Amino acid sequence: MSERSNRQFRLAARPVGLPKATDWELTTQPVPQPGDGEVLVQVLYISLDPAMRGWMNDARSYIEPVKLGEVMRAGTVGKVIESKNPRFAAGDFVIGGQGVQLYASSDGRDLRKVDPAIAPLPTFLGGLGMTGLTAYFGLFEVGQAKEGETVVVSGAAGAVGLVVGQIAKIRGCRTVGIAGGPAKCAYLKELGFDAAIDYKAGDVGKALREHCPKGIDVYFDNVGGDILDAALTRLAPHARVVICGAISQYNATAPVRGPSNYLSLLVNRARMEGFVVFDYRDKYDAAIRELAGWRAAGKLHLKEDIVEGLDAFPDALLKLFRGENTGKLMLKVA
């Protein structure tokens, strides 16, 4: 154990626009010694999520900002390598929030055991983890998507978007994905989306008119900006707009662009609603069971985009904002 060392990415500066190399500090420390009641976790995979950009800002939000000098917050899957906590044994696999580092001690309260016989470990950060849960609760609880309705999702080839489109389809919705580029759109069609709109290739509003002849019942928004505005013009009466994220705006240095067409909410008696997946924690287990069942039945395909090595962190994170990932982006660090 004494030969190992812990390496960590810490937030060195609050980014303006896209995070730069100098916004991070890579530190090396001894591997922590777990105290009484604690476990030592070796981190195996680190989740990279658009929300991380928000946590880097010093602003009131649904969660405290990461402090300067702190290890960057991130969801992780890891292995217990030493345990002084009766709930865990060495060899257990756990998901938690160990952050962008190689080792962490924990009192276990933020850890949940996962069974690698059910699915490969990366899946527990993706479709059977917070990603899948975000899609599930956003679509069914906030969006109230029902059989026969038309569901449109932006960022459709991203981690959450891929799950939203597939589970909407499983529940009998007409499903339209919006993504950037022909390769991503072809992949959406392969997964069974009824239509895929390449926002880089033309007028999104026109394409929505074509592919949503009865209007949009649920619009699941991951991107904000022009695409949100285009979707608002095509709402069906009593539509639900689910605000999951706004990746087009997270690195903006100008003020956020509000949706000009928000009065469509009035005309269509529609609603726009934000949510935070953590609020649904009491229902996580049931949702994971349903998602795992769909996966086991071959109805839900979960795709990960895995980058190797802790050192790749600063650049890998930018893939999200450049739209370079398809599926759940993560780092493999062990």
Add this chain to the structure above:
Amino acid sequence: MSERSNRQFRLAARPVGLPKATDWELTTQPVPQPGDGEVLVQVLYISLDPAMRGWMNDARSYIEPVKLGEVMRAGTVGKVIESKNPRFAAGDFVIGGQGVQLYASSDGRDLRKVDPAIAPLPTFLGGLGMTGLTAYFGLFEVGQAKEGETVVVSGAAGAVGLVVGQIAKIRGCRTVGIAGGPAKCAYLKELGFDAAIDYKAGDVGKALREHCPKGIDVYFDNVGGDILDAALTRLAPHARVVICGAISQYNATAPVRGPSNYLSLLVNRARMEGFVVFDYRDKYDAAIRELAGWRAAGKLHLKEDIVEGLDAFPDALLKLFRGENTGKLMLKVA
């Protein structure tokens, strides 16, 4: 009857920005003769509402646009002066949508009898009419305002705003109104609003921070623009933003300004929802009974701003957009 003539304001052109005199045509016609099953209504009061500006645009909305050459649509209270319909007798007072004119025939389907013993006739266009119903359903059904919550209403000295603030207070909410100028604000305080913010006098965001220490649970928006944005920054968790109108934007010749702070919906797990009062027609009677009861008990004060004469119509309508009215604006035409 042959000596009378009907006079009517018709839509002559689709306005760009504020409606101009040349957007209207004043026509004179014989008073219509009611056919079998019809009644002849003499219009007494004509409701002037911000929504009328939207009906003048050639755009998809919750209701058909007024056609060029058509009599301008408006809510009215009138008197049946001749009846060939067994449901009505000469002398009955009725509310309906007879438009900006002195007489109209009707098959009665759009008419509801009102009893002038319950309240003065103008009240049936205001607090005991569509105005009161809009406030009632917007606040309680869409906004789900509950005892102990903080309710903020913009356009608070307007027809709907005055009712929203008072009925929120009756139901035990902390009530904050936003209006333009010290006279309107003093009136709000007189009516029992806990606080009144003069948006012309300073920073609305700062004033909201002061007067809503626990955040805003329900924001009832009549105005849009900067004030909507300021309110979004002060939402409490699980807040409801009720989109009733956006008077600041109705005459804009530039694209509508979307709310830049809409991501506050995500952070606060809040929702923004539009509505159209017509959807609640099955519940009108019960709501009117409750509103009339509050009025009779002296808890709900209804204020009308009455302009005399049909000819005053084009200019009187502009009072709404100049923020010159306090309470329900209407024309008295007989």
